[in-house]
Amino acid sequence: MEYSAAVPPVETLNVKTIKSGLRDNIVTRRFIYLVNPISGTSKKEAFIKLLKNISNQRNLNYEIVPTSSTGNYDFLIDKIRDEQITDIVIIGGDGTVNQVINALRHLPVRFGIIPFGSGNGLAFSAGIPKKPKEAFELILTGSAMPVDAFMVNDQFSCMLTGLGFDAQVAHDFATKDSRGLLTYTQQSLLNFFKAHPYQFEVVLDSFSFFTDAFFISVANSNQFGNNFTIAPAASLQDGLLDIVIAQKMNKAKLPFAILRQIRGNNKLQQLVEDMANKNVLYFQTPSLTIKNLKHAPLHIDGEPRETIEELKIEIIPHCFHLIRSMA
Numbered sequence: 001m002e003y004s005a006a007v008p009p010v011e012t013l014n015v016k017t018i019k020s021g022l023r024d025n026i027v028t029r030r031f032i033y034l035v036n037p038i039s040g041t042s043k044k045e046a047f048i049k050l051l052k053n054i055s056n057q058r059n060l061n062y063e064i065v066p067t068s069s070t071g072n073y074d075f076l077i078d079k080i081r082d083e084q085i086t087d088i089v090i091i092g093g094d095g096t097v098n099q100v101i102n103a104l105r106h107l108p109v110r111f112g113i114i115p116f117g118s119g120n121g122l123a124f125s126a127g128i129p130k131k132p133k134e135a136f137e138l139i140l141t142g143s144a145m146p147v148d149a150f151m152v153n154d155q156f157s158c159m160l161t162g163l164g165f166d167a168q169v170a171h172d173f174a175t176k177d178s179r180g181l182l183t184y185t186q187q188s189l190l191n192f193f194k195a196h197p198y199q200f201e202v203v204l205d206s207f208s209f210f211t212d213a214f215f216i217s218v219a220n221s222n223q224f225g226n227n228f229t230i231a232p233a234a235s236l237q238d239g240l241l242d243i244v245i246a247q248k249m250n251k252a253k254l255p256f257a258i259l260r261q262i263r264g265n266n267k268l269q270q271l272v273e274d275m276a277n278k279n280v281l282y283f284q285t286p287s288l289t290i291k292n293l294k295h296a297p298l299h300i301d302g303e304p305r306e307t308i309e310e311l312k313i314e315i316i317p318h319c320f321h322l323i324r325s326m327a
């Protein structure tokens with residue numbers, strides 16, 4: 001079915017249209033609130049009650065739908081078309097955000113996030129408030145902007161993909177009964193003592209190089225989540241991926257090297273020169289290939305994935321529209 005008045009197709013949606021659409025047409029907007037019942041640690045019942053109250057008070061047209069544990073959202077596609085849904089509000093963490101946006105990004109909808117995950121890397125990177133009520137207020141009054149995403153072979157990523165140490169943490173975290181920051185921190189510490197470097201070949205447009213690294217992060221967002229910055233220069237809208245490579249070093253130096261990276265004073269000026277004498281390499285590129293020679297574990301947007309030997313990674317500029325803070 002073709003779209004008519006309320007929501008023009010994505011190709012014709014420009015920032016101005018969306019901005020004014022958001023502010024002026026709150027009554028004509030049609031919302032689906034997608035709730036992940038298991039993400040994060042905070043109980044959602046009280047917030048869902050509040051969400052209903054606010055939505056009813058403001059006469060919003062909305063429906064609450066649970067998220068899909070398999071990541072299959074085919075059941076929503078016809079509904080979005082038939083009912084001319086304009087806004088998908090994701091109440092969950094990065095794993096949910098990845099699955100929902102991947103499934104629905106070709107439709108002319110805006111996405112909003114109410115961060116209810118363990119890390120919430122994309123939401124916090126986009127300046128979405130931590131407090132659920134404030135995040136919802138932003139969805140009602142803020143602006144939708146085009147945001148980049150990227151592909152790792154045929155898999156979609158919108159926040160951060162990693163090989164090595166952080167991926168091992170994601171794998172171990174997935175086996176735990178409890179979620180949340182505490183469990184994540186425990187797993188990070190345990191893995192720190194077991195961490196060892198993996199061998200990679202990194203292929204860029206003009207050259208390639210080998211590196212032994214504790215981890216490689218491919219970042220669209222500036223952080224892992226919980227406001228833990230890893231790629232200080234990363235922008236969600238610049239058409240570039242920020243690549244962070246924590247090269248083999250004395251393990252005692254690793255936290256300090258990461259700290260320098262977090263503070264943003266290790267920006268790579270001359271990649272080739274730095275390869276020999278810097279512990280953490282940091283550069284930007286729209287695409288690259290990583291040959292994962294020792295089968296380092298992989299995560300995509302914080303979710304453990306089966307590892308891949310050769311990762312062809314490419315940005316999708318302005319892939320979807322996210323309601324985000326302009327601050």
Ligand SMILES: Nc1ncnc2c1ncn2[C@@H]1O[C@H](COP(=O)(O)OP(=O)(O)OP(=O)(O)O)[C@@H](O)[C@H]1O
Nearest residue numbers: 039040067068069092093094095096117118119120
């Ligand atoms: N209805 C559901 N029932 C059970 N599991 C679900 C359901 N919907 C989604 N999931 C799964 O829940 C898992 C965790 O979700 P999510 O990643 O959003 O939370 P988190 O891991 O706590 O937060 P973050 O990714 O921000 O660290 C995902 O693997 C997702 O596939």
